[in-house]
Amino acid sequence: QLSFDIYAKSCPNLVQIVRRQVIIALKAEIRMAASLIRLHFHDCFVNGCDASVLLDGADSEKLAIPNINSARGFEVIDTIKDAVENACPGVVSCADILTLAARDSVFLSGGPQWRVALGRKDGLVANQNSANNLPSPFEPLDAIIAKFVAVNLNITDVVALSGAHTFGQAKCAVFSNRLFNFTGAGTPDATLETSLLSNLQTVCPLGGNSNTTAPLDRNSTDAFDNNYFKNLLEGKGLLSSDQILFSSDLAVNTTKRLVEAYSRSQNLFFRDFTCSMIRMGNIANGASGEVRKNCRVINN
Ligand code: HEM
Numbered sequence: 001q002l003s004f005d006i007y008a009k010s011c012p013n014l015v016q017i018v019r020r021q022v023i024i025a026l027k028a029e030i031r032m033a034a035s036l037i038r039l040h041f042h043d044c045f046v047n048g049c050d051a052s053v054l055l056d057g058a059d060s061e062k063l064a065i066p067n068i069n070s071a072r073g074f075e076v077i078d079t080i081k082d083a084v085e086n087a088c089p090g091v092v093s094c095a096d097i098l099t100l101a102a103r104d105s106v107f108l109s110g111g112p113q114w115r116v117a118l119g120r121k122d123g124l125v126a127n128q129n130s131a132n133n134l135p136s137p138f139e140p141l142d143a144i145i146a147k148f149v150a151v152n153l154n155i156t157d158v159v160a161l162s163g164a165h166t167f168g169q170a171k172c173a174v175f176s177n178r179l180f181n182f183t184g185a186g187t188p189d190a191t192l193e194t195s196l197l198s199n200l201q202t203v204c205p206l207g208g209n210s211n212t213t214a215p216l217d218r219n220s221t222d223a224f225d226n227n228y229f230k231n232l233l234e235g236k237g238l239l240s241s242d243q244i245l246f247s248s249d250l251a252v253n254t255t256k257r258l259v260e261a262y263s264r265s266q267n268l269f270f271r272d273f274t275c276s277m278i279r280m281g282n283i284a285n286g287a288s289g290e291v292r293k294n295c296r297v298i299n300n
């Protein structure tokens with residue numbers, strides 16, 4: 001029931017309003033592009049794209065392991081929502097705003113652009129348990145694939161969408177297990193290229209601050225391009241869940257060929273990424289919904 005012209009009469013300038021606010025947010029902090037698309041991903045994988053991730057409270061998804069002290073950009077979404085409410089009060093859902101902001105983040109960082117079908121409704125409940133079950137950087141490839149399949153996405157979506165790790169940052173907490181004593185063997189992850197390994201050992205020393213961050217793609221930290229895939233061919237994926245797309249045994253029959261193809265052709269990556277973003281953005285919430293006035297709380 002999503003459509004391209006659902007707000008044509010009720011909020012004709014929506015797309016421009018969101019774009020303008022995302023531009024302002026990226027001027028203040030370029031990393032916000034990465035943070036906004038990640039929020040959209042964490043929204044869509046939990047109850048479908050229904051802005052459940054934006055809700056505050058003790059049972060919120062914000063407090064789930066993958067999000068706490070990690071998910072960011074909530075204030076930016078509030079600001080965009082305010083601008084939209086000023087122009088068209090009570091019309092546009094927070095879920096649509098987050099989808100548009102994610103789309104703009106990619107394009108404004110040098111990536112592809114696409115049209116977003118709109119009309120998502122905001123959910124009435126958060127699902128902290130499901131948010132705790134988001135794909136983890138510590139799990140093997142078969143488990144990650146299974147979590148995508150569970151929301152009707154496929155192996156191509158796994159590889160293409162992982163390409164979002166072309167920008168943004170990750171904390172030592174999510175990759176330092178690779179640096180010194182990987183899987184209890186007493187040695188680092190053998191698939192991690194040695195010069196990157198020694199650099200990361202300095203950035204994230206044993207007993208150091210686990211909140212220190214490193215770029216997911218140190219070739220072009222803030223640009224949306226296919227360097228992420230070139231990195232994987234060289235053992236320079238930051239997260240274990242990145243590198244296993246190329247280096248694990250299972251990758252040989254599933255994801256490795258696509259990693260190689262995207263590393264050779266940015267065009268192919270951009271085309272598949274666009275398709276997969278649309279597919280992820282269409283994950284539906286089966287339950288009823290509303291257009292929230294404030295993205296942090298359901299209407300009363
Ligand atoms: C395939 C399974 C995935 C896993 C295991 C995963 C895991 C992670 C982890 C652990 C971080 C670092 C968080 C932190 O240190 O605070 C991260 C960051 C990020 N993820 Fe993923 N991710 C996955 C898929 C995706 C998808 C599908 C997207 C979007 C389409 C995405 C976009 C991002 C972005 C842009 C960042 C950087 C955020 C920032 O700088 O604020 N990831 N991811």
Ligand SMILES: [Ca+2]
Pocket residue numbers: 042043044045046047048049050051052053
């Ligand atoms: Ca959601």
